Amino acid sequence: MAVVLLSGCQLALPQSTLNPAGDVAQSQQDLFLFVFWIAVVIFIGVQGFLTIAVLKYRSRRGHESDVPPQTHGNTPLEIGWTIAPSLIVIAITIPTVAGIGATYDAPSQYADDPSLTIEVVGHQWWWEYRYLDENGDLDFITANELHIPVDTVINLKLSSNDVIHSFSVPRLAGSRDVVPGRVNRMWLNATETGVYAGQCKEFCGDSHALMRTVAFARESADYEAWAENERQPAVDRTAAMDAGWVVFQENACRGCHTIEGATEDEYELAIGVTGPNLSHFGSRVTIAANTLHKGPADMNMGAFFEDVPTDPDFMQRDPAAENLKRWLNNAPDVKPGTEMPDLDLTDQQLDDLVFFLESLK
Amino acid sequence: MAMLGGLLERPTGTTGIWSWLTTIDHKRIGTLYLVTAFFFFLVGGIEASLMRLQLAVPDSTLISANIFSQLFTMHALTMIFLAIMPLSVAFFNWIVPLQIGARDVAFPRLNALSYWVFLFGAIILNLGWFTMTAPAAGWFAYANLTNTTFSPTSGMDFYVLGLLVLGTSSLLGAFNFVVTIINLRAPGMSLMRMPIFTWMAFITSFLLALAMPVITIGLVELGFDRFFGTNFFVFERGGDVLLWQHLFWVFGHPEVYILILPAMGIVSEILPTFSRKPLFGFPVVVFSGLTIAFLGWSVWAHHMFAAGLGPVPDAVFATTTMAIAIPTGVKVFNWLATLWGGNIQLKTPMYFAIGFIALFTIGGLSGMTHAAAPSDLQQTDTYYIVAHIHYVLFGGSIMAILGGIFYWFPKMSGRMMSEYLGKWSFWLVFIGMNMTFGPMHYVGLVGMPRRNFTFPSGMGWDLWNLVASLSVLFMIAGVGLFVYNALRSARSGEVAGDDPWDARTLEWAMSSPPPHYNFAEIPVVHGRDALWEQKYPDEEHAAPPPVPAGGAHEADEEHHDIHMPSPSYFPLICALGIFALGITLLLYQMAAPLGYAAGVIGIILLLWGSYGWIFEPTD
Numbered sequence: 001m002a003v004v005l006l007s008g009c010q011l012a013l014p015q016s017t018l019n020p021a022g023d024v025a026q027s028q029q030d031l032f033l034f035v036f037w038i039a040v041v042i043f044i045g046v047q048g049f050l051t052i053a054v055l056k057y058r059s060r061r062g063h064e065s066d067v068p069p070q071t072h073g074n075t076p077l078e079i080g081w082t083i084a085p086s087l088i089v090i091a092i093t094i095p096t097v098a099g100i101g102a103t104y105d106a107p108s109q110y111a112d113d114p115s116l117t118i119e120v121v122g123h124q125w126w127w128e129y130r131y132l133d134e135n136g137d138l139d140f141i142t143a144n145e146l147h148i149p150v151d152t153v154i155n156l157k158l159s160s161n162d163v164i165h166s167f168s169v170p171r172l173a174g175s176r177d178v179v180p181g182r183v184n185r186m187w188l189n190a191t192e193t194g195v196y197a198g199q200c201k202e203f204c205g206d207s208h209a210l211m212r213t214v215a216f217a218r219e220s221a222d223y224e225a226w227a228e229n230e231r232q233p234a235v236d237r238t239a240a241m242d243a244g245w246v247v248f249q250e251n252a253c254r255g256c257h258t259i260e261g262a263t264e265d266e267y268e269l270a271i272g273v274t275g276p277n278l279s280h281f282g283s284r285v286t287i288a289a290n291t292l293h294k295g296p297a298d299m300n301m302g303a304f305f306e307d308v309p310t311d312p313d314f315m316q317r318d319p320a321a322e323n324l325k326r327w328l329n330n331a332p333d334v335k336p337g338t339e340m341p342d343l344d345l346t347d348q349q350l351d352d353l354v355f356f357l358e359s360l361k
Numbered sequence: 362m363a364m365l366g367g368l369l370e371r372p373t374g375t376t377g378i379w380s381w382l383t384t385i386d387h388k389r390i391g392t393l394y395l396v397t398a399f400f401f402f403l404v405g406g407i408e409a410s411l412m413r414l415q416l417a418v419p420d421s422t423l424i425s426a427n428i429f430s431q432l433f434t435m436h437a438l439t440m441i442f443l444a445i446m447p448l449s450v451a452f453f454n455w456i457v458p459l460q461i462g463a464r465d466v467a468f469p470r471l472n473a474l475s476y477w478v479f480l481f482g483a484i485i486l487n488l489g490w491f492t493m494t495a496p497a498a499g500w501f502a503y504a505n506l507t508n509t510t511f512s513p514t515s516g517m518d519f520y521v522l523g524l525l526v527l528g529t530s531s532l533l534g535a536f537n538f539v540v541t542i543i544n545l546r547a548p549g550m551s552l553m554r555m556p557i558f559t560w561m562a563f564i565t566s567f568l569l570a571l572a573m574p575v576i577t578i579g580l581v582e583l584g585f586d587r588f589f590g591t592n593f594f595v596f597e598r599g600g601d602v603l604l605w606q607h608l609f610w611v612f613g614h615p616e617v618y619i620l621i622l623p624a625m626g627i628v629s630e631i632l633p634t635f636s637r638k639p640l641f642g643f644p645v646v647v648f649s650g651l652t653i654a655f656l657g658w659s660v661w662a663h664h665m666f667a668a669g670l671g672p673v674p675d676a677v678f679a680t681t682t683m684a685i686a687i688p689t690g691v692k693v694f695n696w697l698a699t700l701w702g703g704n705i706q707l708k709t710p711m712y713f714a715i716g717f718i719a720l721f722t723i724g725g726l727s728g729m730t731h732a733a734a735p736s737d738l739q740q741t742d743t744y745y746i747v748a749h750i751h752y753v754l755f756g757g758s759i760m761a762i763l764g765g766i767f768y769w770f771p772k773m774s775g776r777m778m779s780e781y782l783g784k785w786s787f788w789l790v791f792i793g794m795n796m797t798f799g800p801m802h803y804v805g806l807v808g809m810p811r812r813n814f815t816f817p818s819g820m821g822w823d824l825w826n827l828v829a830s831l832s833v834l835f836m837i838a839g840v841g842l843f844v845y846n847a848l849r850s851a852r853s854g855e856v857a858g859d860d861p862w863d864a865r866t867l868e869w870a871m872s873s874p875p876p877h878y879n880f881a882e883i884p885v886v887h888g889r890d891a892l893w894e895q896k897y898p899d900e901e902h903a904a905p906p907p908v909p910a911g912g913a914h915e916a917d918e919e920h921h922d923i924h925m926p927s928p929s930y931f932p933l934i935c936a937l938g939i940f941a942l943g944i945t946l947l948l949y950q951m952a953a954p955l956g957y958a959a960g961v962i963g964i965i966l967l968l969w970g971s972y973g974w975i976f977e978p979t980d
Contacts, residue, residue: 015807015808015809028736035730035736068638074698077694093680096734097676101672103735164602180596181602209812301818336425
């Protein structure tokens with residue numbers, strides 16, 4: 001079993017807890033493996049003793065009714081096997097207790113690292129990320145795709161818009177619940193660039209399984225370029241986008257989604273906050289909290305996580321935008337219980353809407 | 362008021378449906394519990410199988426998200442409240458009075474009431490299936506997903522009312538067994554001479570009596586939020602969602618020991634019997650059981666490590682949780698030492714008991730890995746935890762219960778179950794259980810969260826989910842064979858005799874099945890393993906002279922005048938009243954007049970039942 005566990009890195013395991021790409025996940029894995037190997041030793045001892053006892057003392061033919069010595073107990077043994085597990089438990093408890101604080105706040109050795117604070121807001125069933133600047137003011141808002149610079153302390157402030165969720169990107173850090181009425185905190189860092197899968201872990205209603213997220217850990221310069229784009233308003237509307245904008249307006253999309261225009265009436269009244277901010281939807285590679293990705297419809301999620309980091313032109317892989325159309329046309333069919341309605345668009349409307357949304361780079 | 366009671370003559374029949382509806386015999390009530398709970402065990406199994414069917418392949422669309430939520434919620438509720446707990450209570454009923462040399466429990470009619478209330482609670486909890494609106498917020502039902510905004514169907518109402526009614530039943534049973542065990546032990550049976558199963562029943566009863574009120578508080582608050590618009594868990598209006606989690610787990614963790622301690626008791630009976638030597642370290646096993654029960658109250662927030670309580674509570678609850686490993690380990694070592702040096706009879710109950718040790722140990726060890734709080738943040742709410750709880754509750758509780766049924770079946774029915782079929786069912790269940798729940802450790806560690814109605818392909822989860830799903834077939838075959846074996850053996854199994862296993866405790870001292878008065882003469886107890894010492898006085902240095910005790914068949918004729926209380930209608934009438942009151946709010950929501958009618962009928966039935974009960978003549 002251990003071999004299977006440790007060879008995990010060979011397979012595509014984008015959401016594995018045993019394939020750390022950050023210090024928090026690494027320390028969690030270290031603690032797990034420490035306890036795990038102790039458990040393996042005890043396991044072998046107990047199962048071995050059990051097997052030997054049964055084989056050695058099983059009744060022989062003709063001796064079924066023999067009465068063995070009626071041993072009632074042995075005090076030194078009892079004391080011994082009370083003390084032994086106590087010592088093991090103490091050995092496990094010390095690193096456990098020592099490591100708890102570091103699941104909340106970055107320990108002091110990270111004091112000199114650059115840091116970034118992001119507010120994570122859980123919604124049924126998607127994630128809103130609100131990046132803060134160094135003064136603690138709102139910098140920009142995005143959704144479902146978390147971009148972070150490597151070797152940077154990322155402080156997450158977690159809150160919920162509706163029910164309890166739990167934020168986790170296992171390759172970076174284990175989970176922290178997102179509790180309505182509270183602001184929880186956790187931190188993480190990425191020690192290598194990559195694309196990591198995450199998912200809500202606390203049951204939060206019917207589409208809990210589809211409340212996913214993707215974390216992109218990038219070199220600082222790449223991250224900064226991305227962030228700079230996010231800070232800008234959405235691109236000005238071109239004539240080619242008008243048809244899609246009409247579809248967007250007619251179907252009341254703007255009641256739930258925000259598109260920040262350069263001027264107030266550029267994306268008139270697209271100021272809803274029920275759904276994700278779409279100002280830069282065209283630069284995202286996933287749809288509906290990674291329920292679907294923008295790759296070819298027949299590409300599975302594992303392949304997506306393998307290809308995305310290495311293929312800068314990933315988005316061109318599916319010019320037909322099959323997955324996106326599936327979502328736009330009938331969202332509740334893709335994500336049961338979502339507030340986004342079944343729009344039932346014509347093919348032309350779908351094409352226009354896709355063009356419009358994908359233009360919002 | 363005595364007139365109201367007088368409307369019904371005290372029933373006297375001993376056969377037919379009415380004799381079952383009015384019985385107050387602990388053995389018949391035990392049988393009712395056993396059959397009902399085993400039925401719900403099969404229902405919970407069907408719910409689980411449907412989930413495995415859905416999760417056999419990625420991106421499956423066989424079962425909708427909402428139905429899947431109902432399935433995993435009801436699977437847990439059914440297995441915990443309607444299968445394992447009442448199966449344990451079935452053994453309490455059947456075995457405890459026999460083991461302590463009593464003719465019945467302390468309050469026989471109360472015992473009947475607790476069965477009927479259990480049955481009606483189970484029905485209320487399952488009512489949602491008729492409209493496909495069963496509870497769908499998980500058995501842990503975290504606020505605020507459970508309020509009327511996020512759970513608008515009646516599902517959570519069934520949850521609240523069903524569990525309140527079931528809790529009433531558990532409390533009645535718990536008080537009954539505490540009083541029975543304290544007061545009705547045979548002369549000479551001091552606490553430390555009490556059989557280990559009775560000890561675990563005793564401890565479990567205290568846990569029940571103390572744990573059920575806590576969940577009751579939570580359920581009443583949730584009920585008030587849902588039915589009357591209060592705001593206990595509505596954070597926008599000053600409530601607190603974590604309040605529910607604390608209340609739930611203060612109940613929920615002792616509940617885990619309520620599920621496992623009786624199983625440990627069963628195993629602690631089977632191992633000595635089939636090793637033909639006493640339980641090793643009896644007092645230590647008793648005290649470690651007490652320690653587990655005591656520490657069980659101090660660990661609840663280890664279910665909330667991810668909730669962000671803060672480093673101090675996390676550290677405290679991690680430490681107390683670790684501490685439970687010590688008495689648990691001590692128990693395992695004593696079981697191993699019981700085997701060591703024995704003359705081990707590898708009969709089917711022993712297979713299940715040995716299987717219990719092997720599997721429960723795995724569950725305990727994986728428990729240690731998530732007592733390490735920082736590491737648990739990765740494992741919590743993944744399939745790793747699903748694997749853990751099934752090694753504890755299936756590998757532990759269910760294996761022990763199946764072994765216990767096999768062990769005491771001859772006493773209950775007078776006939777043996779087939780050893781040949783029994784071993785087949787053991788191996789099928791054992792293999793199926795390991796191949797279903799074993800891979801879940803791995804699937805969880807590579808990141809698959811639990812309570813997901815579907816999962817994407819290519820994440821490293823596909824293969825082992827398929828293996829887990831296919832292996833369910835082994836368990837279905839094993840349990841099916843077990844049921845067939847029991848049904849067939851009840852009619853045509855080999856006649857058992859009084860003491861087919863050459864066992865150690867008093868329940869084997871009378872005929873199988875026992876006469877309704879159990880013991881013709883209340884036995885006098887001179888040591889632990891009372892029956893064994895009568896049978897093998899030479900093996901004990903300080904063995905007392907054999908005491909003539911129960912089981913003297915030839916003396917039957919002389920004992921027909923033993924006074925046993927007659928059956929009664931009133932427990933059932935009271936339970937019907939509680940049932941009507943239990944569904945009052947549900948009906949009120951459908952149509953106010955229906956609600957009023959149910960309420961009035963419920964109060965009338967409860968008053969009639971209570972007064973009739975009080976003034977019922979003794980014969």
